[in-house]
Amino acid sequence: RFAVFEEFEGLATAGIGVGEFSRFECSKPWRSQRLPCGHFLCLNVPFCYTHSVHRIMEVRLYPTRTQVARLEQFLFVGRILFNRALEARIHWYRVSKKTLGLYDHFKDLTALRAADDFWDMIPLAVERDALRRLDLAFRAFFRRLKSKDGKAGFPRFKGRNRWDSFTIQSPGKRLVDGNSIRVSGVSGTIKARNLREIKGRVVQQRIVRRAGRWYCQLVMDMPDIVDATKPIVNAVGIDVGLKVFAALSTGE
Numbered sequence: 416r417f418a419v420f421e422e423f424e425g426l427a428t429a430g431i432g433v434g435e436f437s438r439f440e441c442s443k444p445w446r447s448q449r450l451p452c453g454h455f456l457c458l459n460v461p462f463c464y465t466h467s468v469h470r471i472m473e474v475r476l477y478p479t480r481t482q483v484a485r486l487e488q489f490l491f492v493g494r495i496l497f498n499r500a501l502e503a504r505i506h507w508y509r510v511s512k513k514t515l516g517l518y519d520h521f522k523d524l525t526a527l528r529a530a531d532d533f534w535d536m537i538p539l540a541v542e543r544d545a546l547r548r549l550d551l552a553f554r555a556f557f558r559r560l561k562s563k564d565g566k567a568g569f570p571r572f573k574g575r576n577r578w579d580s581f582t583i584q585s586p587g588k589r590l591v592d593g594n595s596i597r598v599s600g601v602s603g604t605i606k607a608r609n610l611r612e613i614k615g616r617v618v619q620q621r622i623v624r625r626a627g628r629w630y631c632q633l634v635m636d637m638p639d640i641v642d643a644t645k646p647i648v649n650a651v652g653i654d655v656g657l658k659v660f661a662a663l664s665t666g667e
Contacts, residue, residue: 468637469618476596476622476629477606485601486622486629492537493545494578496524500549501570517550538600540583579624586620596631598622607631 478486503523504515524542528535534542552570560567583599590597591613595604598620615637623630652664 470615470635470637471632472611472613472635473630473632474596474607474610476631477608478601478629479603482601482603482605483629486598486624489537489541489581489600489622490578490624492534493541493581494573494575496534496542497545497549497578498572500546501572504549504553514553517546520546520549538583540586540599541581544582544584581622583620583622584618586617588617590617590620590633598631605629605631 500515500520500523503520507513507515521543524534524539524546528539528542549570556567556569559565586599591610592604594607594610596607596610597604613633613635615635617633618636619632619634621632621634623632654662656662
């Protein structure tokens with residue numbers, strides 16, 4: 416991140432903070448190179464970037480009894496699928512000394528949905544979310560195992576009280592209807608409170624059960640085009656310390 420900031424100090428004059436970056440990429444079809452920090456470095460000038468920030472809006476949901484039963488069914492099937500896939504990984508490793516990947520589970524899920532209505536009655540996005548969470552758990556396990564920093568923490572089976580959310584990737588544009596929210600696979604719309612105007616593109620929809628209440632989290636991608644062609648007039652160094660919060664190279 417600091418390498419990007421030092422290379423293009425002109426971005427600071429445009430009011431962009433380095434800590435705000437969630438995705439920072441070239442918005443024009445010029446030749447670019449991906450940096451180790453995950454950003455893109457343009458190899459041509461002038462520069463024009465898309466500064467994209469992910470923001471989360473959480474609202475309280477007031478589902479009906481029928482809708483609550485449907486949402487709890489999503490949580491139940493997602494937890495069962497997570498535990499089933501975890502058991503399959505453990506068994507497969509004991510037999511063949513190899514591990515299963517995410518797409519192996521996706522293939523297994525396709526066969527399950529075709530053979531049994533128990534799996535087919537749940538939206539595919541909800542079931543795939545459970546498999547992605549298992550894959551992320553194993554990735555974190557292997558990363559901790561490689562770094563040898565404390566306990567590796569092998570992924571555990573999830574009990575009824577340890578599975579209280581599911582995520583729908585790319586839920587679509589027609590999510591909000593007045594003061595209500597649509598959830599894929601749930602009939603009708605669910606009443607919501609503190610629902611504000613959605614700005615940007617919704618990339619994720621999370622449904623969370625917390626202390627017997629239901630919440631919806633909308634993860635929004637909010638891009639902003641910034642032109643960084645202005646030359647650097649003055650440069651200043653900043654040192655952040657303990658006694659003095661910030662000391663500038665100009666003596667202030």
